Amino acid sequence: MILDTNKTQAEAIAVRIRTLILNGALQPGQPLRQEALSEQLSVSRTPLRHALQSLAEEGLVETIGYKGAKVAELDRGMVDDLFEMRLVLEPLALRSALPQITKLDLARAEMALDTADTEKEPSKLSALNWDFHYALYRPSNRQMLLRTIEQLNKASALAEVIANSIVGRPKKSAAEHRKLLRACRDGDETGAIAALSEHLQLAHQDIRTGKD
Amino acid sequence: MILDTNKTQAEAIAVRIRTLILNGALQPGQPLRQEALSEQLSVSRTPLRHALQSLAEEGLVETIGYKGAKVAELDRGMVDDLFEMRLVLEPLALRSALPQITKLDLARAEMALDTADTEKEPSKLSALNWDFHYALYRPSNRQMLLRTIEQLNKASALAEVIANSIVGRPKKSAAEHRKLLRACRDGDETGAIAALSEHLQLAHQDIRTGKD
DNA sequence: AGAATCATAATTGTATCCAATACGGCTTTT
DNA sequence: AAAAGCCGTATTGGATACAATTATGATTCT
Known part of the structure; x- marks a missing residue:
């Protein structure tokens, strides 16, 4: 279950990005640029990267080494x-x-x-x-x-x-x-x-x- | 299947830690200190943390915010x-x-x-x-x-x-x-x-x- | 003496800076 | 003219330095 502790910023960011995805603000296939997102969410790139990784293991985003992350496309x-x-x-x-x-x-x-x-x-x-x-x-x-x-x-x-x-x-x-x-x-x-x-x-x- | 590309260091480290766990060098319940592991594996803490996160989502490691990571104990x-x-x-x-x-x-x-x-x-x-x-x-x-x-x-x-x-x-x-x-x-x-x-x-x- | 509290140390999380890699346009060669 | 190779830029991954949090130990008060 989603423990809303949000003690660490990375998890808080993950929640926010998940929300953006599920609300359609970020559409499938759309690339997620680290610098852009980090400044948009007022966070450094470090916890953002952790959040993206979490979402990747969750299946909401796909991430390829050195090529970046994008919102997952589910066929x-x-x-x-x-x-x-x-x-x-x-x-x-x-x-x-x-x-x-x-x-x-x-x-x-x-x-x-x-x-x-x-x-x-x-x-x-x-x-x-x-x-x-x-x-x-x-x-x-x-x-x-x-x-x-x-x-x-x-x-x-x-x-x-x-x-x-x-x-x-x-x-x-x-x-x-x-x-x-x-x-x-x-x-x-x-x-x-x-x-x-x-x-x-x-x-x-x-x-x-x-x-x- | 596990593509051994190991392009990113974090993944390479994850492989090594997984090996250590599966070979019994790191036993269940044992805490995984970031600094110690990073110097033991000759890597910075940054990719190490990513590796630990991956292993956590994999189920081999449990990690609690600000409290550290340990090898998973499977009851x-x-x-x-x-x-x-x-x-x-x-x-x-x-x-x-x-x-x-x-x-x-x-x-x-x-x-x-x-x-x-x-x-x-x-x-x-x-x-x-x-x-x-x-x-x-x-x-x-x-x-x-x-x-x-x-x-x-x-x-x-x-x-x-x-x-x-x-x-x-x-x-x-x-x-x-x-x-x-x-x-x-x-x-x-x-x-x-x-x-x-x-x-x-x-x-x-x-x-x-x-x-x- | 025991428990609570505060200060200090150990450890994790975050920000910033640097290096490695991929993409795009250009030149160059055939 | 087409294709291949090279260079410059953009973007990600990693290393180091700093801040936040937790754990530990001594000290004090009851």
């Missing part, structure tokens, strides 16, 4: 991969989490959904979307699994933003999320897994149609 | 996660790859096995192990999937080394690898998948028993 194959992996890994996490889920977890998930209902900014929506899913998976206490799932989610956030800028996906997504939350609250494991799978498949589908 | 739960993920993702990659696999790919895989037969150094063995698996998965041409699988393999390499330092795992592993390669060469998809699953489960098991 259809990559998006397919992302969702195929999510479709097998996230049900795993959910199934592990459900027996140990607490009311606090459910409350956190619900709060994320409520906040998302009135939120417009894409980067915030992406964050809330992850908050929701994370609240449901975290009780599994499976660090490695959660970590990979988080990576995949962050990457697919970029894909959603690219495809999705105009479409009314948030509304549909909200309904699917509520359904999933309800099943979790009722302790209905098979229902929850089904809702999750359906949700992921629909999201995937919308991205595919949006990308054409 | 049993993390290892279980790693192999559970590998067990679902790698068959996916293999199944996608098999229809497009070429003789060159198979030759590469075989060469990795042959080289491994006479190799003693753990870090080299880990690298060759990945070379073998990668040769079989790469024809799938699924970048994202391959990338995640590579991450998981690198992380479990650390786990294998920890558990495995003495045991005769390499021999058993070799037999399983040959069996898998044979099935791939024969175009026997179900056999290959079965061999792969069995191989992963055995590796997991050996690590678990070794860790006690």
